[in-house]
Amino acid sequence: MVEEKEQQRYTKRRRLAWDVPTQQEGQVRQQPVLCRHNSPPKREDDREGHYTYTLGENLTPRYKILSKMGEGTFGRVLECWDRQTREYVAIKVVRSIRKYRDAAMIEVDVLEQLAKNNKGRSLCVQIRNWFDYRNHICIVFEKLGPSLFDFLKRNKYSPFPVDLVWEIGRQLLESVAYMHSLHLIHTDLKPENILLVSSDFIKLPGHKRNSQGEISYRWLPKSSEIKLIDFGSTAYDNQNHSSIVSTRHYRAPEVILGLGWSYPCDMWSVGCILVELCSGEALFQTHENLEHLAMMERVLGPLPEHMIRKASRGAEKYFRRSRLNWPEGAVSRESIRAVRKLDRLKNMISQCVTVGGSRSYFVDLLHGLLKFDPADRLTAQQALDHPFFRNSPA
Numbered sequence: 303m304v305e306e307k308e309q310q311r312y313t314k315r316r317r318l319a320w321d322v323p324t325q326q327e328g329q330v331r332q333q334p335v336l337c338r339h340n341s342p343p344k345r346e347d348d349r350e351g352h353y354t355y356t357l358g359e360n361l362t363p364r365y366k367i368l369s370k371m372g373e374g375t376f377g378r379v380l381e382c383w384d385r386q387t388r389e390y391v392a393i394k395v396v397r398s399i400r401k402y403r404d405a406a407m408i409e410v411d412v413l414e415q416l417a418k419n420n421k422g423r424s425l426c427v428q429i430r431n432w433f434d435y436r437n438h439i440c441i442v443f444e445k446l447g448p449s450l451f452d453f454l455k456r457n458k459y460s461p462f463p464v465d466l467v468w469e470i471g472r473q474l475l476e477s478v479a480y481m482h483s484l485h486l487i488h489t490d491l492k493p494e495n496i497l498l499v500s501s502d503f504i505k506l507p508g509h510k511r512n513s514q515g516e517i518s519y520r521w522l523p524k525s526s527e528i529k530l531i532d533f534g535s536t537a538y539d540n541q542n543h544s545s546i547v548s549t550r551h552y553r554a555p556e557v558i559l560g561l562g563w564s565y566p567c568d569m570w571s572v573g574c575i576l577v578e579l580c581s582g583e584a585l586f587q588t589h590e591n592l593e594h595l596a597m598m599e600r601v602l603g604p605l606p607e608h609m610i611r612k613a614s615r616g617a618e619k620y621f622r623r624s625r626l627n628w629p630e631g632a633v634s635r636e637s638i639r640a641v642r643k644l645d646r647l648k649n650m651i652s653q654c655v656t657v658g659g660s661r662s663y664f665v666d667l668l669h670g671l672l673k674f675d676p677a678d679r680l681t682a683q684q685a686l687d688h689p690f691f692r693n694s695p696a
């Protein structure tokens with residue numbers, strides 16, 4: 303499922319989710335809907351087990367399908383009109399394949415736990431309903447805005463201002479601290495799974511001009527309020543954690559080395575996300591374990607020897623005489639160049655954050671989140687108590 307996820311990220315990166323033309327939606331809304339409250343005739347699912355639908359038709363008599371909002375490994379997310387509550391909702395229609403149906407039921411269970419109090423409801427996407435329709439588990443969510451990834455893309459991968467990173471980082475850590483307090487580990491934190499609550503944004507003139515001398519514009523969210531989504535890979539603390547988890551770029555070293563993982567794997571992902579928001583680009587742009595570890599060493603220094611010694615059978619091949627087999631083991635010159643292009647964390651951040659005081663706190667926080675040894679990594683609560691968050695960046 304994880305390998306599929308890695309490929310998915312690339313389809314995702316090309317996909318326009320948030321900027322789907324509204325014209326399409328508008329056309330659909332104007333179409334007369336025949337048999338308003340009937341379900342369409344039953345059709346075959348597509349080859350991947352996705353539900354086949356046409357915009358404007360019903361998903362059960364209650365929901366009318368308006369547009370496609372996104373797609374992931376588990377299924378498609380459709381914008382629908384809920385005739386009963388008279389509100390727009392986002393419905394994840396899960397693929398009709400056993401493993402995804404089972405994972406969806408775990409997601410429903412997790413969502414119900416998260417929604418037990420106001421805090422959870424304000425930090426994580428709210429589930430409104432769920433049902434089993436034509437062998438597809440359908441999870442009805444409150445409708446949220448674009449993901450942080452959509453926003454980065456919209457801004458041509460230019461960095462977020464540091465005060466926005468501060469606001470987003472604080473809320474992200476609060477959601478993760480809340481999940482951890484319920485003994486839940488998200489395991490798939492990434493900018494695609496963090497949604498802005500509102501789709502409203504403002505357009506500001508940037509400092510730069512393009513090659514034709516025109517001013518370039520940048521978009522900023524009107525509200526920085528965010529919520530976590532996608533609990534399909536969430537794990538309970540009491541499970542055996544030896545499998546490969548997380549989308550590649552946000553995957554912690556203990557996962558790659560096969561050392562087993564727990565709450566700290568989420569904290570590593572948070573560290574990678576904060577750097578990405580600040581620089582505009584994924585910190586570790588790689589598809590391959592040895593290159594990934596080499597990138598980590600380039601940015602953060604050498605891996606601790608005790609972690610190398612404990613590396614699983616599958617990961618031993620990345621080391622020679624207790625050190626990373628790099629650059630000797632590199633698959634290509636491009637790979638060596640990609641690693642060499644990276645700078646130490648402190649220097650990377652200095653280029654993106656110019657405000658002196660918050661910069662040194664930020665670097666210190668990131669070093670705490672990106673500690674190789676999961677036992678030394680900051681917990682979500684410790685990160686929230688870090689001076690970076692105790693002092694306003696402005």
Ligand SMILES: Nc1ncnc2c1ncn2[C@@H]1O[C@H](COP(=O)(O)OP(=O)(O)OP(=O)(O)O)[C@@H](O)[C@H]1O
Nearest residue numbers: 372373374375376377379392443444445446532534
């Ligand atoms: N409540 C929501 N409101 C608006 N958009 C949403 C909502 N939930 C999901 N989406 C959109 O649908 C996309 C896919 O959703 P989600 O990540 O839950 O699916 P998935 O199949 O579990 O994905 P993954 O492959 O990452 O596990 C999201 O990236 C987002 O763009």
